[in-house]
Amino acid sequence: MPSFDVVSKLDRQEVMNAVNQAQKEVVQRYDFKGTGTQIELTDEGIVIRANSEGRVDAARDVLETKIVRRKVSLKALDTQKTQPAGGATFRQLIKLRDGIETDKAKELVKAIKGSPHKLQAAIQQDCVRVTGKKRDDLQAMIAELRAADFDLPLQFVNFRD
Numbered sequence: 123m124p125s126f127d128v129v130s131k132l133d134r135q136e137v138m139n140a141v142n143q144a145q146k147e148v149v150q151r152y153d154f155k156g157t158g159t160q161i162e163l164t165d166e167g168i169v170i171r172a173n174s175e176g177r178v179d180a181a182r183d184v185l186e187t188k189i190v191r192r193k194v195s196l197k198a199l200d201t202q203k204t205q206p207a208g209g210a211t212f213r214q215l216i217k218l219r220d221g222i223e224t225d226k227a228k229e230l231v232k233a234i235k236g237s238p239h240k241l242q243a244a245i246q247q248d249c250v251r252v253t254g255k256k257r258d259d260l261q262a263m264i265a266e267l268r269a270a271d272f273d274l275p276l277q278f279v280n281f282r283d
Contacts, residue, residue, distance in 0.1 A: 123254070124255070124256070124260055124283050126252055126279065128250040129276070130276055131220065139192060140188040145160070148181055158171070161184075168218070170182055172211065173211055182201070182214065197274055198220070199217075201214070201216050202217065222249060222250065226273075226274055234252055239263055240254060
């Protein structure tokens, strides 16, 4: 029986490269001189530090540009509010989304089962497996899921006949 998996994987190597490129650009750019702006990748996500909220926003813009050039979806970034970090500095945390959370997986299953195609969907850890009798139905479902907005970067893998 034909099937495919819906996953949301984040390419951490590309994110790391984008963070490194953004940090290099921030260090070299004239408008960031003397602002103490830093972009770093930590266990909890990407942390941006600067001496003003405007500088944090500008550094985030540089980072997002680098991430898009590396073909990583911005939907994988969960931007938190900018907070004062003591002294005259501000800090912003950008969490990285990897995998499909249970709530989003349930939304995907509901959308798949609500479609006119005769398909079955099952949640398996951090992916959703979709099975059906016809290959055409599966391909139509992939197109529908791409068109729908689930606020996640979705990839479709393991397509089997």
